[in-house]
């Protein structure tokens with residue numbers, strides 16, 4: 001089978017293989033690769049796919065793939081590469097007369113502009129006679145030099161040559177950029193991750209996708225973009241209605257997705273009005289539950305069960321039943337994270353179709369939480385567990401697939417296997433070097449910072465953590481300048 | 484709210500477990516809005532829709548386009564899919580009430596958004 005070189009984006013590294021696998025599943029592309037070949041520290045992966053046409057299918061909605069190239073040679077020097085490419089002259093004739101260009105691509109290093117033309121000229125042996133077209137060539141050939149991620153290395157270690165199959169859809173990140181979105185909230189998920197989640201959920205035409213903590217509706221948009229019909233709910237109706245002209249509705253209009261975003265409803269998913277059907281209603285559930293203490297999840301009821309009304313109450317002045325007034329808002333109580341996750345999983349067991357996916361975020365490495373609390377269910381199989389690290393904190397994107405019908409009785413079980421380890425790559429602790437950069441202090445300082453960090457997280461989630469880290473860096477800079 | 488969503492909802496007040504579907508639409512304001520036809524989605528939903536309830540609900544709203552029984556060839560009956568599309572995906576309820584036939588709970592629809600929250604004594 002022909003070999004193809006995938007160049008991934010060098011970020012969200014843990015999400016890259018799961019996304020690739022999801023894309024292959026969505027497009028029904030048979031693909032093989034050696035997992036030992038893959039490293040989170042390199043953007044390159046060689047895969048075998050039956051044809052370039054099939055390989056191109058993987059690009060249709062890829063967020064973390066930059067390019068796929070039909071591989072014509074790989075070596076540890078330019079000389080070696082030329083020898084490799086020359087082993088297969090049968091590949092060249094079909095491109096003899098098409099317009100083309102050669103591009104030099106580097107990772108982790110640079111090749112000076114003046115050196116590029118001579119380098120390209122060394123590949124003149126292919127004998128291409130078509131017009132050189134730098135803007136819209138029919139074919140583009142790539143010369144790739146990989147220097148690796150070590151900034152001290154100044155010599156490339158691996159060289160590739162091949163014919164470009166195409167680019168991924170990274171421009172969608174800009175299309176769904178939250179900074180350009182009319183309606184967002186404090187916890188709106190960034191565009192890139194929202195799009196990746198839609199891929200993990202195998203969203204596509206004909207599917208019905210549900211977000212039970214819809215907030216400002218990010219996932220309704222990205223899942224609908226890939227063709228799914230989407231529906232969401234939230235206990236907080238203000239989030240759905242928005243303010244003035246900014247609402248979920250206005251976002252649908254902005255992205256021209258009004259026809260695919262079915263509805264957003266106000267209710268508590270713990271008391272869900274969805275009609276239960278055998279075989280499940282939803283093809284996927286994609287959500288980011290509101291965790292955290294202050295801005296955390298809420299469920300209907302009162303903290304003190306003794307105060308919970310069991311009969312309708314009279315409104316104070318109106319002489320009518322309180323709950324019938326148009327402005328009635330039922331009391332809510334905090335919804336513990338472990339309960340949120342357990343309920344979400346059980347909801348998925350009951351309401352997903354077989355083969356349907358649950359894709360959700362889970363914060364980890366907090367002092368209040370251990371991954372052992374993560375519930376499992378025999379009907380649900382873990383597909384991927386990708387960590388997005390924030391140093392001391394991280395959150396994990398969990399992808400599960402419903403693999404068996406629910407018998408109507410089976411509840412949640414104890415965790416099986418090690419959910420804390422990514423299935424697809426080595427777990428990189430402190431990937432961003434957070435600890436080294438920010439916690440090279442005394443134990444007292446360390447504890448103080450940890451506490452502040454925790455408070456920041458509880459106050460505003462990952463965004464607040466990012467802001468806190470920025471502030472810390474500024475403070476550190478100031479201290480250094482003062483010295 | 485679209486009629487397809489209405490067909491997916493039932494009353495969920497504590498203890499209200501029978502005769503709680505379909506919710507009866509009252510005082511509704513309807514609006515038609517064109518949407519792109521998505522046959523794959525309609526086919527997906529054929530087995531999930533409660534068709535009889537849908538037809539009954541439509542008749543009360545003076546929407547008489549749907550055949551009384553779902554055609555046997557529904558999945559590939561272009562004419563039927565077109566009608567179904569218009570009814571369940573292009574018909575929106577802008578405002579009104581949904582009343583549970585069993586416990587009489589009223590779920591209000593405002594600005595096209597249904598409020599399915601339960602009252603304190605209903606959870």
Ligand SMILES: [Zn+2]
Nearest residue numbers: 494499583586
């Ligand atoms: Zn009822």
